[in-house]
Amino acid sequence: MTHSLSRRRLLAGGISGFGLAASGLMLPGLTGQALAAPTASPTDAQVYGAPTVSPLVWQRADPFVTLPVDGTYYFTGSVPEYDRIIVRGSSTIAGLGAAPESVVWRRPSTGQMGGHIWAPELHRIDGRWYIYFAAGDAGNVFNIRMYVMESALADPREPSGWSAPRMIVTPWLSFALDSTTFEHLGRRYLVWAQSEPEIAVNTSLYIAEMASPFALATAPVRIATPTKSWEVQGYKVNEGPAVLVRNGRVFITFSASATDSRYCMGLLTADARADLLDARSWSKSADPVFTTNEQTHQYGPGHNSFTVAEDGVTDVMVFHARDYKDIVGDPLYDPNRHARAQRLYWHPDGTPLFGVPVGVGGPIVRLSPADSSSSFVRHFAYELRVDADVRELADSQFRFVSGHSGGDTVSLQSVNYPDRYVRVTSTGLRIDPVETTGTYAAEASFQRLPGLANPRGVSLRSVASPGSYLRHDKGRLVTGPASGSKSTFFLS
Structure with a gap:
């Protein structure tokens, strides 16, 4: 440190x-x-409320950090090769950067799930671990669907505990990814991004109640679709939802546009007492809440998760960004989206203050x-x-x-x-x-x-x-x- x-x-x-x-x-x-x-x-988190290491984890995009479980934070994220799911753990958020990494699952060499493996998330539900992720097929890597696997072991870094992945079925057999889950007022929900055939965009955001960690209990409800100028740069995208319930509201951050320097984050908000399965309960920020910053040399911040610092109170946002703007070739295959962490602040009216991606220092x-x-x-x-x-x-x-x-x-x-x-x-x-x-x-x-x-x-x-x-x-x-x-x- x-x-x-x-x-x-x-x-x-x-x-x-x-x-x-x-x-x-x-x-x-x-x-x-x-x-x-x-x-x-x-640690930095004990003194300042959040770690100050940047990057937190090199070459790991779509980062997800759990709340501490029995004193340990766990990290997972997309690797540049898109071929495996990794988990690392540490007693501090900052310690995740140097923590050993365990490969808990590798894609098959052929067939279903043999393509790109994207955006894993690690969730603790009723005493068991679940990893939600997206996978394409060999020969058609963009035939992306959502999957989940389960482990009854106490340590999610142990590969032997993980079951075979099961697909999360939605009403459409179309491009679907970035599933996240949360519990609110005794009900468990899934939020994800999908290409609905009737909507002329790449992906919109959907929510449904869950019957189990593997299956939906209700029909999906579309709560966001890319229509604003900052959501349609390069691609028409709403993806990467992350949920935070605070101050009588349910907040969902999401990412928009292409995965280069135009990538940015927006915010959905609902009253915590509202029907979350009613699209009218949700409002979208007029402008992005977290964007590229030329002065700090942080480009394309997005696909975040939330955790709390070691004090158990301070909210911390984990996200990825690049240190440079110009990319050779397809940005999806540029390996240098690094995981970063910084403190999330709150305005007196109870709304989040994201600031800028602060960069090295x-x-x-x-x-x-x-x-x-x-x-x-x-x-x-x-x-x-x-x-x-x-x-x-x-x-x-x-x-x-x-x-x-x-x-x-x-x-x-x-x-x-x-x-x-x-x-x-x-x-x-x-x-x-x-x-x-x-x-x-x-x-x-x-x-x-x-x-x-x-x-x-x-x-x-x-x-x-x-x-x-x-x-x-x-x-x-x-x-x-x-x-x-x-x-x-x-x-x-």
Whole structure:
């Protein structure tokens, strides 16, 4: 785990002033919650609410991470060869990246299921494991159907426990994939993508109640079909559903368009008390909620799953994306869709905030003034201020990095504009690109100190003006003399 020694010493109070170690390593932030003295180096999830490793698992698309079962997270996903189903496990989400991988099933060399194997998901249902996946036939790899297999063993990494796959039958013998299952108010549902013969699109999304983990109990109901401009780039696609029940609502993320840089995610929402088998219960986001980001160099994010961090509370989204835009040949056969994980945030109205795919870097924090704990430091038009209603999540996300002035200073790097840093200028606080001058280095560097009003927070003293601190002033972010809670910020 990156910088585990620094984090352990920090939590134990072993680094004076919360500054950077002399080595210049990045020093992660603290949450605004009391933490017990650790007996071992805490994980990123324990400190920040989510892992910060990116990519999480290399060359694994359509990633699925379970909720922890008996202290273990399990991972599965599509492999570039599309020829097998893999499972790995770890006590932490971040640990999945280096965890050994077990092949629990391989496709036959001929006949049914001898083609592409796509998008496996691993579900724990009534004390048994189930893997849902899609498979094509040898000689016709796009004759894709949905399958499920079962294991009664406690460890899903054990190949010997898995039964032969069984097809999930729907009313149409057509292209069908990306099945996921969830239970809500005592009823189990299946959601999947399929090409309905009467609909002139590649795939739409359907839901049905299940009679068993292998079979439908009701007729499918179409709840989404690609009609918006962002859903029909290259292909007319709604696929890759993932379900999250929170805040009195049922949310389903889904992926749209071709699997290159145009791939993106949309959101369906239903009231948790509504009839989920009534198409009218579902509304679709007007715009995509998670897209390619040129600044962070993350392209085609999509086909996600949800889990929770080790704290048992913080929601984490796992998805795949590429680190480059230009692809040679068919993007389906480009192997470098890597699995990634980042924290999912929530707006006060109970709706999810996805932000941007954040790319490579250290832990991410939001800063809330101690005198306005429901507000966040954010940039808007490159100027810094404090707002309570921040819909553009990434505008309020930063990374602490080694200071441009060197020594024990820190700089605050913007997450969605990683070439820009918080800077004290004569006209106010901004995020600006790096300039190779001593003036810029001082203006973009701070001394990081224990919070003046509460040591669980932080206070940031300007290097350019040593007697000045970052301060909250009625929605403005300014610099000035130390002022208790106005100069203290909690990190989350």
